Amino acid sequence: MELFEQLEFKEIPLYEGVINDLLVQKYSVVDDFFSAEEILTLRNSLLFKYEEDQFKKAAIGSKTNELIVRSIRGDFILWMDEKAQEDAEKLFFSKINEFANYLNKTCFLGILHKEFHYALYPEGTFYKRHLDTFQNDDRRKLSIALYLNEPNWQPEYGGELAIYLQEDTKEKTIEISPIQGRMVIFESQELEHEVKTANQNRMSITGWLKTR
Ligand SMILES: O=C(O)CCC(=O)C(=O)O
Numbered sequence: 001m002e003l004f005e006q007l008e009f010k011e012i013p014l015y016e017g018v019i020n021d022l023l024v025q026k027y028s029v030v031d032d033f034f035s036a037e038e039i040l041t042l043r044n045s046l047l048f049k050y051e052e053d054q055f056k057k058a059a060i061g062s063k064t065n066e067l068i069v070r071s072i073r074g075d076f077i078l079w080m081d082e083k084a085q086e087d088a089e090k091l092f093f094s095k096i097n098e099f100a101n102y103l104n105k106t107c108f109l110g111i112l113h114k115e116f117h118y119a120l121y122p123e124g125t126f127y128k129r130h131l132d133t134f135q136n137d138d139r140r141k142l143s144i145a146l147y148l149n150e151p152n153w154q155p156e157y158g159g160e161l162a163i164y165l166q167e168d169t170k171e172k173t174i175e176i177s178p179i180q181g182r183m184v185i186f187e188s189q190e191l192e193h194e195v196k197t198a199n200q201n202r203m204s205i206t207g208w209l210k211t212r
């Protein structure tokens with residue numbers, strides 16, 4: 001059985017590229033993880049659910065008051081349901097599961113769980129510098145953000161994802177523009193990051209691949 005699986009293993013260059021990036025720099029940026037058509041399906045699903053008022057103000061901890069939350073993060077979120085028999089959820093999770101299985105097979109990452117939500121940052125909002133494990137969830141292994149913004153996202157719209165890298169004793173910041181279809185994957189326990197103020201509604205799917 002195991003031997004069979006090994007023989008049938010097929011290398012996928014896209015995933016190999018991500019793995020290599022993660023090993024070398026702890027983050028990876030890919031613009032073709034999902035096809036243009038799939039991105040449209042996901043974006044339409046987000047827009048539909050947002051217009052139907054299904055999103056809630058994101059929290060940072062159960063007892064934190066609203067004003068403090070708003071000074072840290074301004075996005076609205078809706079958790080995705082893998083079991084929902086909707087096209088968007090089906091296509092999203094089938095690809096993510098394939099990717100997670102590949103990581104488990106090739107890197108022994110031990111991904112057992114996942115959680116993803118749609119997110120919308122209204123104009124003028126941001127998410128201050130943080131580590132994704134701050135909610136005492138050390139099971140978060142990889143963070144993933146997939147951008148579902150309008151086509152032709154302009155530099156003046158802001159909303160960059162800033163990632164802070166430790167280089168020897170110095171800190172280096174890289175800024176990633178949230179252009180439509182782009183996906184960023186990074187090590188949840190390692191990299192502090194921040195969402196810069198968006199000057200236009202900023203839309204995404206964000207989530208985590210988790211261990212145990
Ligand atoms: O949308 C992004 O670029 C990152 C979002 C984020 O850091 C988070 O939800 O924890």
Ligand SMILES: [Fe+2]
Pocket residue numbers: 130131132143193
């Ligand atoms: Fe984050």
